[in-house]
Amino acid sequence: MAQAREHRAACIVAVGGGAVIDLGKALSGLSVSDGDPGEFLERGDGPARRLEDPLPFVAMPTTAGTGAEATKNAVIGVPERQAKISLRDARLVPDLAIVDPALTDGAPRGLTLATGLDAITQLIESYLCNRANPVTDAICRATIPTAIVSLHRLMQNEDAQARDVMARASFLSGLALANSGLGIVHGLASVIGGRGAAHGVICGRLLASALTVNAAAVQRRSGETSRFRDIASWLATGLDRPIEDGFAALRDFVDAHDLPSFENLGLSQTEIESVATMARSASSTKANPVALDHDEICRVLSDAW
Template sequence: MKPFSLQAPRIVFGRGAAASLPKEVARHGSRVLLVRGRSVAFVDTTVTQLQALGCTVTTLFGAGEPDIPQLETALTTARAVQPNCVLAMGGGAVIDLGKALAALIPAPRDPMAYLEIVGQGLPLDAPPLPFIACPTTAGTGSEATKNAVIGVPSHQRKVSLRDDRMLASLALVDPALTDHCPRGVTLASGLDAITQVIEPYLSARATQFTDTLCRDAIPRGLNALAHLMQGEDANARDDLAYTSLTGGIALANAGLGAVHGFAGVIGGRYGTAHGAICGRLLAPVLRMNERVLPDQGLKIARYQEVRRWLADALGGAPDSAFRRFEDWVDAQGLPPLSDLLPPDADLTDIATEARASSSMKANPVTLETHQLVQILWETLHR
């Protein structure tokens, strides 16, 4: 057995778990910075309960995926109130914003100093504030990761603020908070969750521990998403929330791959929904990886497993599973890649930037720029 290490926050998972959230947050002090989405009534209830416990709550609303201008504005507000902790309640974008604020409120430098690729990539100068994450969608697994994805408009990129100390003090995942999430959001976020257990399973950095998590989560997540596209199902919500959490742990410890290498570039340039990019590029990337992969029994066997799990969840034969997945996302109404990219998009430029991304480093095979261009071209013209 190969040696491995594990990084994960303290985790509380289960229906009804959110009832303990106010007391958990109040343990960290009386000045709470709340970063939230707008649509979940339970967030309002949590604020009331925190105030009843003697906490002062300063609220910031997340507006789309966080970028440098939004982060800088939020930092000005947050530093003025000197919070003891940061609580983020919302989707992955809200949690990333909250995580970044918890990291940067004590930091003396400009945010760009700490960003990878387009910034200086410096380690944080001071420990982050305690951070509590409570997701209300099932997709990114951001509650379990040590990075926050931030858009940098001046570079047309999405990159990470990353530090081992950015892991949440508590990741509280209550699947009930995702009940009746809109169908389109469920689809896009669910496709992200599935991608984030498939890529770590096939990753060059996979470990025995992440393998164990992903082997359970991949079929569980595929079946859950298929059920939710047919109608509301509490058990499927539970399974998809678990898959999302598992994906966060897996990617933090085993990395991702070419799908996310593309997603950071395309999302940063064109503001395209992350989950939609993952859903459109997952099968084409798997197909190319399998085509290029050396004839190594263990690696080939993993692709055969993924094909079988796809076939079991969506129907059809394993040999045609990647095509079946593409047809299935068509049928669910996911926009085609031609709607996610402008007509004049430079595929070579996108591929070149994607190849240099941090996510690409864990892809199971090295893909050359022309092969990445071929993935995009074949997806556009399928």
Template sequence: MTPFGFATATRIAFGPGVAAQALAAAPTMGARAFVVTGATPARAAWLVEGLADSGVAALAHACAGEPTVADAEAAVAAARGFGADLVIGVGGGAALDLAKAVAGLAQARDPLDHLEVVGRGLPLAGEPLPLIAVPTTAGTGAEVTANAVLGAPEHGRKVSLRDARLLPKLALVDPDLLIGLPRAVALASGLDAVVQVIEPYLSRMANPLTDALCRDAIPRGFAALPRLLAGEGGSAGARARADMAFTSLCGGLALANAKLGAVHGLAGVIGGRTTLAHGAICGRLAGPVLAATEAALPADHPIAPRCREVRGWIAATLGGDPAQGWETLAAFADAEGLPRIDIAGAEADVAKAAALSSSMKGAPVPLERAALEAALVACRP
């Protein structure tokens, strides 16, 4: 067996109601909490009010959309002005990314010193502030990853602030927080969640531990997503929420330790050029890019049987012929109303820029630029 390592949050708690553990944990980590919320801060009012009752001063800071470097700089300034000694992120992947950026950059002089691709990519100069992560969507798995994704509009890219110390001290994955999730968000984030267990499973850096997580989570996520979108109630709805939340958690664990692939490599570039949500981009790219990935594999490549296995899981849960699994995935995205990607004929530029992405390092084989361009064309409106 090839040696491997595995890193994750200091502690993970999963299950209905576990979000409340933040109120007991916060006073053990700090006295002044900078709380990064999603675009609707009211969804985190229970936390801000509860912290006050626990003796922890709290300042809420809304993350209106997918964060940029400028957003991170503004949030860091606010956290410093408040004297924060603890950061809590409660929201979707964007809010958690901003929370991680604030925790990591609290002692930094210039974010560009630490950003990949557009900066120097240096390790953080000081110890990050302790971080509690509470996801309210099932998608990115950001509660257990060691990077914060930030938009750099002037470069037309999304880039990462990456450091092992960005892993949260506590990750609280509460499926009940998915109740009331808008359908479009559930679709985009849910597709992102399944892609983030597929790509690590097909990664050249996969290991036995990430394989175990992905083998369970891929069929689980595909089976749960249509049920979540249908808005099932009662125990069936609770199971769908739990299965999607678990799939997302497994995706974060897997990608942090086995990397991703061409879907996310392209998504990072496209995200810097459009206003589409990251999950929607990944969900739209998944079918054609994974088909191109499998087509590029030699018949005897060790990842080839895994591609067939994933196509079988798609057929078993979404229907169709296993041989047409990638096409079935693309058709599912269409049928559920996922937006298409309009990058105004910039496919060649996007494919070229994506080659620099960290995610591409996980691809089982390098993809020819022509294959990436063809996959992008298939995503046009």
């Protein structure tokens, strides 16, 4: 921010992954707004200050995961709170987003897996959440099945066509979440990510257990689980497993391709209770298909751990 002010920046261009694009968004607004950056974050201790009109901002994603080039929020790590908090303003949506799948060609396998799982999680949570609507349904139904197939293919070999599909899926996942909401996976990820772990890895580790716990909770409360059956079918088909094994297929997939475990990420089992408590008040959690109680959220974490 100091450098942008010193150079009297007239435009901000961010070339990189989701963290880089979020940094660019934040700079476009904060570098022209006086005051402590923390005053503009949604910290829950009073209304966030309003930014001045942001600088023009261009986003060029080099990973296929966050969809940050399509959203209005910049996620900022706040270490003293061990949390990630959003700087949110409709004017932070990039003025220009250049989504060129070739910029993701040859990305490391582990990065491809983690970012791809982030995009798929965002699409799935947008489809299942309590704010889903006809527009987001159309995006998600058209995108989830091909994204799963393409990520599976990229774990086997480099594939330019699969890279194209994942770049599109990432962008559309940003559009979907911006027009619906997310769920418990992102509610938990906002807390766990504040401790330093990579966002896509967290989402990938949580998704299968969150689907299982949520499906059971929805079954008990309303019995309407057709959307969960859709997801299970798309996962099973995309991962070459029997239809009834969809959620298990996802769990096996992340294990088979060495996605880091929560133990490797530094999350202790003794922290499960406190993380679950903090996640209940996260903004993403409020869009979960049903309101999960504390024990159910703990089950999502313990099963994933």
